[in-house]
Amino acid sequence: MKTSRRTLLKNSAAAAATLSLDWRYASAQAETVRIGVIFDHSGPFAAGGSVASSIGTQIAIDLCNERGGVAGKYKVVPVNADSQSKADAAINEVERLINQEKVDIIDGVYSSAHAVPLAAKVEQQKKILWITTAVATAVFKDKNLKYVFRAQIHSDQYGQAFAGFITENAKAKLGVEPTAVKVALIHEDGPYGVGVAAADEEYSKKAGLNIVMREGYSAAAPDLSALVTKLKRAAPDVISHVGYNPDITLFLRQARESGLRFKMLIGAGAGYSQLDKLRATFGKDIDNFCNIDPVPAQLLDPKKLAPGIGELTNIMVERYKAKANATDVPPHCSMGFNQTWILLNSVLPIAKEKYGGFDAESVRKAALDVDIAPGGTIQGYGVKFFPPGTQLSGQNERSTPVVMQNAGEHISVVYPTNIRTQEPVLPLPKSSVYSM
């Protein structure tokens, strides 16, 4: 059949239009959200919970993508970075993510020592820093940050929980008024340790507890025996210990060998949340120790949470165990998963659909719109960020920690009382090597 020039042109134009349509369609299908993800995959913080947080984050991203991506349309592409447990490495990696990888959103950050300088740097460049794990209140306090957000709890809340738990149980469990309870506050000397210890001190004083000692130390110190000797001299009933992993094991070992006795030791997350690792070293010695942290999602009763949240937790727990070959799922996994899930499912869809894109300005506006009621996240708390102009601008005003107590592989929530799953065991039973 002979084809006229006119027919050829018409057909060519139609084919081109069709191809063009297909290409545009394909382009829309392929639109992605690139997110910088930064954690410590090497160095001492890695085993202190950073890797667990990164696994939680990756599970959230995978799950989001399996469900079609952000708003069911836009696949998430993580650009991973290792901050190597060093603040300077964290800063360099974030520089790379922003300037070379051209990402507008950075998710992650385990250490408060990294979060403090990173918050200032990312704010200055008007990009988004979405903190999953670091807790120091100092990251936000009086900084009026506009591009940095944290749904995670902050260190002042550790102090509130510590003092509240002791005060509530002093008379009933220890048989004395709160004013007669002697507490010692020991901490690693980075922003995390200093921040939590300062909050412990402030709220302990408000509660009238008797603070007999407060001392910091370097997490890399080769010896803590002088600290242990001074604790023996001060003879506290309760010790609050804020530390990472190598220093916690060194302290507990030297405390046992030096005959330090106390009625309760309360950790503040980080190394104390890596229970399987502590148990491998100390076995039953750490039974009945308490730990303050955001709750690991699997400890919450799914019936008290919003519909679908329990199922989300089950998926996270199952995948974490498979990925990490672990029996315990530490709170850090929940922190990484929860914060990232909030970003991907409650912030980015609004940024795209209401504010027009995944750029920093749209994400910032969308974050300020977020309003999740308590029970709406896998860690139980709701989400509403303090707005600019307030003292903690960018921090979640609805986050809450819990006090947990462990016995073997069983972990219970013992405070706040309204959600506790078990009465606290206080003081330590006589069978404990640390009991008075």
Place this chain on the structure above:
Amino acid sequence: MDPYLIEAIINGILLGGVLALLALGLNLIFGVIDVVWIAYADIVMCGMYVIYFLYVEYGIPLPLTCLMAIASIAALGVVVHLLIIAPVLNSAPINQLLATGGLLFFLQSFATLLFGTDFRNIGVRLPVLEIATLYISFSRLIAFAVGLIGAVALYLFLKRTYIGTAIRAIAQDREIVGLMGVDQRRIYLVTSAIGGALAGLAACLLALQYDVHPHIGNTFGPVIFMICVLGGLGNMIGGFIASFIISQIIAIGGYYANTELSYVLAFTFFIVLMFVRPRGIFAR
């Protein structure tokens, strides 16, 4: 006297024993080969991993495990000498420092790659010696005693044996000793093996007290280096005494002031001494 102060002093002495053993190997190598093994504490880390895997994973009895760790780290010392130190023996000191510094990062990264970032513990719990209100850790007591025995044994080896005499001679003048028929290469290898064996021995003692992880070397590296310089690099007796000076500053400073300040005091003491005696307290 304040019983807690006595306990702090005893703890300081016991810590000094561990630091002295670590400083001994580094000083020996520097004294003879004239190269600072910046990665010495990370070679100790390798020894701790050997102990962990042989004892925990393969169930080999601990004494045998320790002997195997000492032998394997002695061999590692020889390998390090042959592959890294020997090629830069006649280079500028900065190049030697960079080479051993590179080894430090290599060992830490390689350990992370092989074993992950987990903290591992051999799970041996030794009893505690209780005397009235004083508690003394057996693991620290053993470390102190072995450190002391190691120092004496090394001293006797250097004084009483032919190879020991050759090692001392080469430490005094490496050019002349060659002219007298001593095989320098062989002496370097023997010294590296002894330095490695001492690192292996230190690993045995540290594994009783510390978790092993790829960055455990960072906990001890700076302090050992400071001790060696304080005692006079290459001066084994100086390093031995400096270990106890520093450990007492840490222990008593920590007791009277606080743990953070005790390290500040130790490093301040070191800096001041470097102004007064730049070649170390015991430099002749």
